[in-house]
Ligand SMILES: NC(=O)C1=CN([C@@H]2O[C@H](COP(=O)(O)OP(=O)(O)OC[C@H]3O[C@@H](n4cnc5c(N)ncnc54)[C@H](O)[C@@H]3O)[C@@H](O)[C@H]2O)C=CC1
């Protein structure tokens with residue numbers, strides 16, 4: 001099976017890296033295209049995959065074709081590649097905001113299409129991917145995408161009406177988490193920790209907290225209460241975050257992502 005990626009940016013690279021690391025594909029199974037020679041050369045060196053400037057060549061070679069450019073470039077990329085896409089090719093879009101209907105409209109014909117909303121932790125096998133099969137995707141297509149993306153973390157089928165929410169909560173949220181980790185480390189540095197140690201402690205504490213929530217299934221509020229010793233230090237920090245409208249700010253970040261996705 002050959003997997004083609006049109007676009008070799010941050011997300012495509014994370015997926016390819018995750019698939020390679022998990023041994024799901026070999027470098028020879030992957031062909032990709034990127035806009036610039038510099039990107040093509042870098043990805044070829046990093047990943048050991050075949051690269052080209054020719055999107056139609058990627059489409060022609062691919063049994064699974066991943067459209068991994070930004071939404072704004074979908075019209076030109078699909079116009080360039082669609083005649084080379086075989087009827088039996090499975091097309092996977094990872095674009096935020098673009099619906100199955102819009103993407104099929106750009107092809108101008110029925111295609112075996114599955115929408116995915118992955119995230120960058122796929123690179124280390126800890127991704128979270130939402131999957132939405134189009135009307136002409138077969139059960140085997142859905143199973144294949146679940147297998148590929150499930151090898152890079154978790155992969156779950158959701159209704160298309162929730163894809164913008166999933167894009168915010170899982171696709172975009174790593175950026176928010178990295179901001180949180182950086183801010184925790186800044187606080188540690190302010191209290192005298194060396195920067196590298198503060199970053200390691202912050203990232204490990206966030207990863208451990210997420211692992212504790214996922215593996216126990218206990219509500220985050222309960223887990224938060226487990227940390228807040230009566231009259232202790234943590235509850236002072238919780239009070240400071242509440243005073244800074246931390247939860248409201250996070251909810252507003254999700255809403256802003258959803259609103260932008262709906263405008264794409
Ligand atoms: N970055 C992320 O964490 C996530 C991104 N996505 C989606 O993935 C897609 C790509 O996003 P990023 O990787 O962040 O963007 P990026 O800017 O890092 O990469 C985009 C890639 O597309 C290439 N490209 C642009 N025009 C092209 C063309 N005409 N032909 C061939 N290649 C072309 C660029 O050279 C670049 O390699 C977007 O649709 C985004 O919504 C989805 C989930 C998460």
Ligand SMILES: O=C(O)[C@@H]1CCC=N1
Pocket residue numbers: 096167171172
């Ligand atoms: O920022 C974006 O548009 C993409 C989609 C989700 C994460 N990154």
